[in-house]
Amino acid sequence: MNTLYVLLALLAAAGWITSTVTLRMRALQDRADRLERRLGLVLDHLGIEEPEPAGLDAVRALMREGRTVSAIKAYREITGAGLAEAKKAVESLDLKV
Template sequence: MNTLYVLLALLAVAGWITSTVTLRMRALADKADLLERRLGLVLDHLGIEEPEPAGMDEVRALARDGRDVSAIKRYREITGAGLAEAKRAVDALDPARSA
């Protein structure tokens, strides 16, 4: 019976820790999003455009040839972006496809 109480207590503590960490990560992600939006506004106000990474011509050529998977893979190699971000970026290269 004692073992059962210990296990229940451990599960409760693990649940509390998990929820606390999840809430903290969500708060940090929200702050990062806010900072990114603010930085975008500052760059727009100053008229500064983010430079395009080297190698984007290769990504465009791959996408133009219909080799989307290769284009996404190359974009990820160049930028370090995640899969979803890379797919959105490659799709955005051809506005007709992203519609």
């Protein structure tokens, strides 16, 4: 019976720790998002454009060939972007360059 109480206490502690860490991570992500937004405003105000990552010519070539999935994969490898971010970026690429 004591073992059962110990297990329940351990499960409760694990649940509490997990929820605390999750809340902290969410707060940190919100803070990072706010800082990124502010940095974007400062860069816009100063007229500074973010340089294009090296290797996008290969991504553009894949897009011209109609190989969108391969282009997204290549973009993710080059930039380290997530799937949604890479898809949005690849779809918005200027293929004339």
